Amino acid sequence: MTDLSNQRRLAAQILKIGQNRVWIDPERMDDVEGAITREEVRKLIHEQVIVSLPVKGVSRSRAKTIQGKKRMGRRSGPGSVTGAGYAKVTKKEAWMIKIRSLRRKLRELKANRTITEATYTEYYRMAGSGRFESIAELERHLKANELWRKR
DSSP, X not given: OOOOXXXXXXXXXXXXXXXXXXXXXXXXXXXXXHOXXXXXXXXXXXXXXXXXXXXXXXXXXXHHHHHHHHHTTOSOXXXXXXXXXXXHSOHHHHHHHHHHHHHHHHXXXXXXXXXXXXXXXXXXXXXXXXXXXXXXXXXXXXXXXXXXXXX
């Protein structure tokens, strides 16, 4: 294999491209080897013995596939969720969900006559002040204080 680095370098400068993009016709290697001046290299470029290769791009194929799947609602499982817990559900939203469920449960217990009107009012205020973490805790508290009426 002959060393054509000088011809490659000259061709790259003439074509205003990088040396890796210079293609030399393997069948005309002898002609290229003889070309030592810029003028001779220019002549070979004109004869298309030396050609510039196209720019290599980055394929969007994989990116498009993933994008399509995300549009369909895929790839959104717990392993893909980043950020703090309250980044998905804000602290306010979490509170709203909790207080609404507690108040709903209290209304239900009052309607079923499981608790008295007075107990309902008292526990409604307690729920609003953040006393209970969940419905289960509310029910445990009612039973522990014997405010749960037997039917």
